Amino acid sequence: MRLALLKGNRFAPWHLQAFNLLPDTEVVAFRAESEIQQVFEGQDDGSAAFVVEPIYFDTQAGPALARMKNIFLTRYREREPRIVPFSERLRGFDVIHTWELFSDWTAQALEARERFGIPVAVMVWDNIPFNMERDAERRRLKERAVAAADVFIVHTERSRRMLEMEQVPANKIVTIDPGVDTRAFSPGPRDRAALGLRDDEFVILFVGWMLPRKGIDFLVLALHELIRDPALAKLKFRLAVVGTGPGRDRVERLLARTKLTARCSFLGSVTYDRMPAAFRAADVFVLPSIATPEWQEQFGMAIIEAMSCGVPVVTTLSGAIPEVTGDCAALCQPNDFVSLYQAIKDLALNPEKRRAMGEASRKHALTRFTLEGFAKNLAAIYAPLVKARR
Secondary structure (H helix, E strand, O other): OEEEEEEEOOOOHHHHHHHHHOOOOEEEEEEEOOHHHHHHHOOOOOOOOOEEEEEOEOOOOOOHHHHHHHHHHHHHOOOOOOEOOOHHHHOOOOEEEEEOOOOHHHHHHHHHHHHHOOOEEEEEOOOOOOOOOOOHHHHHHHHHHHHHOOEEEEOOHHHHHHHHHOOOOHHHEEEOOOOEOOOOOOOOOOOHHHHOOOOOOEEEEEEOOOOHHHOHHHHHHHHHHHHHOHHHOOOOEEEEEEOOOOOHHHHHHHHHHOOOHHHEEEEEOOOHHHHHHHHHOOOEEEEOOOOEOOEOOOOOHHHHHHHHOOOOEEEEOOOOHHHHHOOOOEEEOOOOHHHHHHHHHHHHOOHHHHHHHHHHHHHHHHHHOEHHHHHHHHHHHHHHHHHHHO
């Protein structure tokens, strides 16, 4: 089988490893370069070794005058760059796997389906009904995808309900769990020195974008409360931040304002093969996501990576997070630094509770979130699409 992966400028190592395990499958990834993709590139360890075909935004390719106009409008008029059409290059594939109803790469997948009869599987992480519809063209694209795609793959009940609300037939929606490499992401010895961290500190780990929606600002405020709590005076708290991209300046200003600069270590972009060591270095992992009108936490892959490493997790009731964690994490109200502080304090004062939570998290990951299980379910989705075409 020849499989085309269309994920635009969102190709990340943690989304791709299962595709390496598909039997008798040639995988070709169609990828666009952008500032976002460059961040992912810094985390790529080369483990997803696919053929990569470049695709381009209309600020990068096309007639010179049109390209210059698009660059100007994007820079000064908040225009959104669009993908240069590439559906012709999808001829000859057996299945096209694309992401989200509203993306330009889904538009190209649907074009190829119409022209060449190639079945299209749309993986949907979004969980907010009628989202991304301020642009009339995006709304038309979503409606076209709902009408024409062969199957819709979701990871959460919220995404399934969203699709049904947007008129996707229930029999076209398949819910499967994603997976992580539970052999690599596993409990093991700590090597904090390799990350510049000290063994005598209580390390709180944050992994992700430093955008406001990821809630790191509230985690900084919770750190402030932990440090000033007399009951925790014997503990040396350290916030370790893994991630790059926009937002660091804002976080650094908040750290300075709360006089916590010396208590935070920015570890930068860490390649995916080194992430298990980063999780093992932590006493607790915190994903303090909040919600906005156009975004709620869609899954939180870092949660299941931490769980697979046996690290206790503190997170929030944002979007799909409770579906992911089950009863194996401490769940807090979003936008609430006091709730975060109290949950972390509880774990800091109770080593046995941390140990038990970590063991339960590891078991949870092994039960639901293996790469092998994810790949097996993907193969089962593709098989009838290929068979029907032949």
